[in-house]
Amino acid sequence: MADSKTPDTPASTQTAPAFTLVVIHPFGERRRGDAITDADEIAEVMAGENAHHVNRVAK
Template identity: 55%
Template sequence: MKLVVVKPFAGLARGDVITDKDRIDAILKGENALHVVRVTTQGGAAGGGK
């Protein structure tokens, strides 16, 4: 899973991609969780495969 920024925060711009697992966890647990969307690839945590 990765995150894509939809509203700028903490020096990140809209469209920036976050792939570091520790940073993802911290963002999702914090006040900026609403400023990102989760993106999975085929076969990722949300399924996507057959």
């Protein structure tokens, strides 16, 4: 039987998110209303414990 593996794709080839983040509850050095637009920072916030402190806003 043939092995049904999916092709490996590097994790570093992330596409830019179709949204920005806006802080609704301050955390770290972020204040309410701050916009987070950098793709790496967005990924870091969404993967961390502060994901519930932001709203996603379409670009």
